[in-house]
Amino acid sequence: MYRKVLCLCVFLFLGYVNGQAEQQLLNKLACIDHEECGACLSAAPHCRWCADPYYKSAVPRCNDDVSLVQSGCSQGLIQRPLPALWEIVSNNTLQDVQPGNILGHVVQIQPQNIRLSLKPRETRKVKFSYRPAKNYPLDLYYLMDLTWSMKDDKETLVSLGDALTVTLKNLTDNFRIGFGSFADKPLMPFISVDEKRLANPCAMEEHACEPTYNYRHHLSLTDQVKDFIDNVNTSAVTANLDNAEGQLDALVQVISCGRRIGWSAHSRKIVIMLTDGSIHTAGDGKLAGAAKRNDGECHLDDNGYYADSVIYDYPSLEQVYRLLDKYKVNVVFAVTDSVKSYYDNVHQLLDDFTYVAKLESDSSNILKLVKKSYEDIVSVVDFEDDSSSGPVKVQYFTNCGVKGGSMMETTRCTGVEYGMTLDYEAHLTLDSCPEYKKITQKVRISESQLGQDSLDLEVELHCGCDCEADQIKDMSLTCPSNSHLVCGVCQCNKGWSGPLCDCSIEDEAASAALEAQCRDPNVNRSIACSGTGDCLCGKCDCDRGYSGRYCQCKNCERSVENGMECGGIGRGTCVCGQCSCVAGWGGAACDCPAASDSCIAPGATDVCSGHGDCVCGRCECMASEEDGKYSGMFCETCATCENPLCANAEPCVSCHLNNTCTDLCTIGNLNYTVSERLRDTETLKNGEISCILRMENEEGQECQYKYTYSAASSSMISMEIVIRSIDCYQATKAKIMNSALIIMACVIAGGLIAILVFKSAQIVSDRRAYAKFVKEAEESRLHMQELNPLYISPISEFRMPEAYNRDKID
Template sequence: MNPKLFLHLSGFGSFVDKELLPYVSQVKARRQNPCPNRIDICQPAFSFKNVLPLTHDAKEFEREVSKQNISGNLDAPEAGLDAIMQAAVCKNEIKWGDVTRILVYTSDDTFHMAGDGRLGGVFRPHNGQCHLNVNGSYDGRAYDYPSVGHVSRVLQDNNIQLIFAVTEDIYPAYKALSALIPQSVVGVLKNDSSNVVDLISEAYGNLSSTLVLEQEGAPKELDVSYWSTCKGNQADIEWKEKGECQGIKHEKITFKVRLNASACLKKPQTFRIKMQGINEEVKITVNTECHCECGAPEAASKHCNGSGTLSCGVCSCNEGYLGQHCECVQQSDADSITSMLASCRPDNTSQVCSGHGACVCGKCVCRDMLKGEFCQCDDNSCELHDGFLCNGKGNCQCGKCECVQNYTGSACECSPSQDKCMNDKGLCSGQGKCTCNRCQCKEGFTGEHCSAFINACTLLKDCVACHVEAGTPETNACAVRCLNASVSRLEGYHELHCTYEDTISYDVELGVNGTIVLRYADLPRSVDKTTLVIGISVSSIIFIGIIIIIIYRCLLELYDIREYQNFVKAQKQTEWKEVQNPLFQGATTTVYNPLHETEANEKEHSE
């Protein structure tokens, strides 16, 4: 990494989303800890927070970053544009200096745009002002999300270059966003962020290798165009609306600016020409002279080769002569200034002599080292390599290198040697081609020698599907989908690196000769965890119920046995005594005989 990128000044900020529904949950528990898993601890959501202003202390930067906890919101998009806006306009709070300003934006999801705030009841457009409080936080509930155009203009006004470091699945969205923001690039960030240093270094290199010159505030009467001499002194063929050079390293770049007035200016007008991403500009004040006071016309002027009259600096040629200085002899009535100029253009849309020469009597007179019928060729405009034109291994012909000795490349920089493309699996592992002694890998492969898969499981997923449908690895119908891989099916059940529809597992690797080797097998049958848990729970409840019933019955039986034993014991201890109960009298029966009543009475008296 370029050490100037971080060791000079570094700062850190973070963002989540607006603290409103439907972006952030308003349930108190979820506000305090928005993590989906209650075991994890997350900090409450916020719109944007300036955690650490720009500082020279790299250790402090490292400490602040390491102390941060994750947060969360309800929907997928985030308040990324809110964060960019505050980071750009809050100059004093961020402590932006008069240096090259780089803003690195990292995220694993998309962003909210202007108009999305209406879902949360926020209708007021963003005013482009700094709204950080004393704690360095931006509330975000008063203003809608800023538009992409608004963010782009603010970044340009503050000379901030933007680097998007995002994950692969959202790369297309940020690639489209970067196309709308000048001086911005996008890089793919790994899920574990292990490549963030290399990514930022490469992205900054891409930013610094592109120079764009443009004007601001030019009056409508002025047409401003640019002519650029870029890498290897390669000049533009025609004037353009912007001066732009790409792939710049240590070359000297030249820009020429041309102003064409389509009408007279009522008063002097001032506009700026500046380089994108650089806080320097050139102010140009333009005044037009539309009324010239000319002297008396000069007949047979030397300026007109004695064949015309000079008036106000312009030659009026005599009959039979043409040209700016009347230097051309008219051969026929069809000859005219227009026809001569047309013969100096390759087509009607291009400039006369490609803008690199003058049209003299219908032929181009080229400037400097340019040549060709229309001055379109410059034998010194080819690319340089190691300080030599065409690397000293070719000839410059009309701006292009014609290489010799089997050298290739736009600057003949590529040696015919292929030693750096070789490994034990052959040339680029059989999965790429060797260009300029470097491997250019096929889709799906990476590494210095194309020996590693970008995603082996995804690469041959269709191949596995084809063979599973066919039911056999020995089929030619799947050769194209399998990239001509060597396919074999393993006996039994195996759990390999990749899976297909939870029934097949497979593994992909490169063979010794660079061929792709695919092995697949049936996955071991797994038990449905939900069914297993429910079954175990129900069985446990039934088993525990049966155990409780058995224990209850055993305790009840023991209680009955103990009561019966007590009864028997009480029976044995009872003593029965045979005595006459005074309260009980037996029944008395008296019989009369009326015939012996006298006798009975006598007996009674006698007694």
């Protein structure tokens, strides 16, 4: 017995030692192929570089600490990864606008500045908060269509008076208001060139008006509403020929002429455009000779007119979008019902910065539109950044202000109110080094609607080493020509290669000695660079998908989850085509967690709902004799059983349909996002499960809502719900009553038809029998004498004699 136990212990010990040895070998292989310090330290966290220029050992310079020390590398010249950097430079607390200090210390995002570092294949989380400030300054500019058809709207705007002041003060105490008008380019064919019509475009209406102009700036932004009303009142209408106007020309001038308009550096900028006409866009101006491409610059003269409109073409929607994004201006198209569908299409192209509102024919609802549009604009928070200029990638997660809610991946939150604090996480990832030297990338994260408050990140990319030649004072090591000392080794200058840096990369005829350096000495009859690369001056230039000194290694698999090789830092390291995973991770790409948390459905405790096995972080469902095959991300549903996640999602679908919650719904500690794609005919994506909810709508109809859900992993618990179709019919009681009446009517009709058919058949049968009887009776009388010789007919016949005189009268 003791011998068996001893043998088992020895076996386990040898297995453990063997495993440790295999892991140490993989760790060495991850390092030794690299011949530059930056590439070495980026290969794996345990890799070190010997920068000692007198290091003569055969052990590679890129190795682990122990191997380099044992091989004689000076401890002080061993290059190690730089320590992680994390420093919050500026962290002012969130603060609203203070009375009497409009441009003071308003803070809407916290913190404001952070310095941090990133290593290759590393992801770091940056947490920040955002809270919309109360009484944030508002710059509101009315841009009005003053063509003849809008004269009534101008009179309505003049009559607003104190009501406009009250409306704006209810929105914010810090507001300013400006005014401008537009018509069209004063060129044929947009206007009449008749002399009388040039001087008075409204002559056909027997009314005097101002000559046609494209855009005129009347009043710069001011807090005096009386000045605004006076300027609107004194402005004159004009006219043009077609129904399309120069809205985009005017809008570009309003946006780009910041000094003339008076836009504040710290304010929410909104343009209310009132019009009942369609839009001239790029290319239309060429019809009138305005062929020069619109430059998006300010061209107002001293009187506020856009005088150069006869030179420049209309801008394109793409140009307008770029200007709106650059200057952070929101536009509300307040348009009449006749052109609303047209502006809905325009809004789809300028979605992030425009809104469409229906304007009454005389603009009587303009104050309601201002209030509604302002509330819609401030209730949306959306973040953006400028990380596209560098190798760092940014992902955003937020709870959208739901206290205790879990984080979900999105940049946009709706239904945001004053006083609501939104918690965000920015996940910064460095997939690989663009070059092996220390680089600093600056990332600016800002709210897309304002762009004034921001979180500035200074990200140091740890891709290089601190071991230049001038750090070594008392060493006189010289390098061959065409090379220089870098981190203890002679590195060839650009354009040269080979052991002595005497081989030009552009030299097509490589010598046999240099080509031999491209052959793997451990493989007999090996071909240069393993046949998967080109030998250039003694070094292999590997094809895509291969690496290693002799291009003998395939690239390692990338994680499906994050797209990084071997799952990224903290999960595994690529060792010559094979991923060496750290503890807690496994699989070919180190993307299989040892824990089973990702296989537990939101709000549940059982792994794979008790109907499957967790394999590589995903559920592999089983089948049962009673319910058949289970399916779903967590094996939560089958053909004959009720889906618990459908039941959990029903309250959020119901509140969304009843408009009693925002796009984000929280039940317990779970977040649900609900959206509608009623015209989406695509097949279900992997992981999406279909559900059905039956409920009555506001009209009392019984509706069937088909929706799908997709659940995220437990580390980011949330569910996305998409309503795919709505099928409504009459309520259940009415439906049953109608069905019963229809059935009764059908039964009665069927009975009547059956009786009529039976009666008709009976009548036809009786008539046929009677006809047959009559026929037989006639035949019987006709042949009766022949058949009965004793028969004597009761009919007697008398004839008068022929000689009797019938004409004689007695």
